[in-house]
Amino acid sequence: MEGDVRNKARASWDMGSLPPVECLRIERSDSPTPDLVEGTEPGAGQQAAMFVHSRSVEDLPAEADEDAESRVEPQPVADGDPGSSETFGTSENGLQVEENIIEVAQAPKESSWAESRTKEEDICSDGWRSHRKHVFVLSEAGKPIYSRYGTEEALSSTMGVMMALVSFVEADKNIIRSIHADGYNVVFLSKSPLVLVAVSQTRQSDKEMIRELQYIYYQIVSLLTLTQLNHIFQAKKNYDLRRLLAGSEHLIDNLLRRLDRDPGLLLSAVTCLPLASSSRDAVSASLQAAKAPSLVFSILMKDQYLHHMDLHLVFNLVCSSSSSFREGEGWTPICLPKFNSAGFFHAHISYLEPASELCLILVSTDREEFFSLSDCKQRFLERLRKRNAYQALKEAVKTPSYSVDLVGIPELRHFLYKSKSSGLFTSPELPGVYQSEEGQERLMGLYQELHSRLHHSTRPLLSIYRCGETENFMAWLTSGFELYLCLTPLVTKMQAVSAVNKLLKWIRKEEDRLFILSPLTY
């Protein structure tokens, strides 16, 4: 049955009204992976196959999709590991109900894609299709709100189909969660009044993808507040939400990009600037001394006082608007959905000095308080200077990360360590092998996979040791921490275990520099 579906789907794919299929495409659709999925369990053998495959494709010449790409954003590595078209989802249970729907769904999709053309990115093109991960947001009336690639108008019929799928299953008092077919994972997240859909060719599990969709959902909530969102759709079911989100699409684009790269989003943790504990105390004390009555939070660079999700949304806001805050002071409403999804806070965003990398974010409850927060910043800066902490801080910012060599374990390439109690994580600079965009996303992909294995909902694991062709991994989950090691491929299991012990010792030694051990509250 499963094989059937896949073949049919592929047939329609090839026959469909596509532009001529170039060699890359053939290479990919003829890849051995579908068969692999049938036979192997998600395990080591399959991993190895995957590595071989991903390398072979990386060796191929220029990317076919580059030309269709008119956005400025960096190409999400469509070809990083197309071998990933296999899913461990296929062997998973429960969601197969929709298998027969997919045939129905694909037919109309094909035709609608053929009809509509867009200026931005031709959604009929191979380039559009071969993006690794598509994300769509629509309203419950089926109105398009956001699409990662291509314009929303062109996709309105596709989104209509998605909505039809959701309501079809809903009619039976069921919830559609995902569809697995032809190497694609289609994951649905229904958060009334919005529906979020991800279509991916990566090896990510459903759970991972749902988590990413949740981030997107909260990003939208943080722009509008949940109260306002509900209010709008109660008043007018077919409201075009794009009117209100205009100009903020790049926030979502950027968030998606960070989801592919930033381990913090994966681990639900944030990282803080390595700083000697004495300077950190001085900075915190200065912050606290400079407070104003309405001030709720202050975040200097990467200090944590907030739910990690909210914090990431704030960071995303700041990172996405590179220049506008740099010389002036920003004053913007922001909803922190995990803290209070009903109302706006007001964030005062400023750089300590125009040329400095240090961004101070002060969050207040009162929208009239701009000038008092502005004062706050000045007082903070003065105090910092008086205590000589500013210099230390500036020094620390120059080297925000550290090299993995510092740990003194030659086999160790990279690691992620999350301290559960503080919600903070630490990880060294990416070594040369992973510094390219592709490398970074590939490494993140592998971490993501380990992460989803450890946190599997039905079969959670405590530790994993995995050998690959290009690197070995060790992952360990305890009640206190979560640890992922990326090691050179020739390491034995014994060496890996001793590396873990050494690393833990090192982290304990550096603990007060790497983490905020005693966060302050107002």
Added chain:
Amino acid sequence: MSAMRVDTKVVMLGKESVGKTSLVERYVHHRFLVGPYQNTIGAAFVAKPIQVGDKVVTLGIWDTAGSERYEAMSRIYYRGARAAVVCYDLTDSSSFQRARFWVKELQNCEEHCKIYLCGTKNDLVQADRGLRQIDFHDAQDFAEEIGAQLYETSSKTGNNVDELFQRIAEEYSDSAFQYMSNEAGVDLSQKKDSYFYSCCHNN
């Protein structure tokens, strides 16, 4: 920077992507940033001292976001403004409609605020007359009707930008001289107005 005294509040208003931020960038930092369009989030504040005769006037410029999402809270940005630069894009007629909306809003809520109409992206129009969608005379008529001054600027070349802000500062200075006894600038440390705003007042 913000610790300095601000003499008068100037607010930038207009449809999104008409070039309010570019105008401020050009005026304050004498530069024009090329690159993908980035919308302003919320609003940004910048203080700029300017020489008028033998005095120095500090303009506190609020660069607001044009996005409709922030419309509900735009009042906090223009409240108490002595001057508003209402921008429209010379090559986009819908932006002029939006400018009319802002003018009406200001007339209703901030009657003491002087309005400066500003047609942006003049360099585009200079390069290709066919791009112009807002006739100079139409804009001029509208400006007269509402008692505003009209400028056509280009943030790319800097054309007319300094003149616009210089004019704002001069007019403030003149009026401040007349009303010296009434009010002497805005004190940054002043306490907020007495009425209460909840944080979810935007609805």
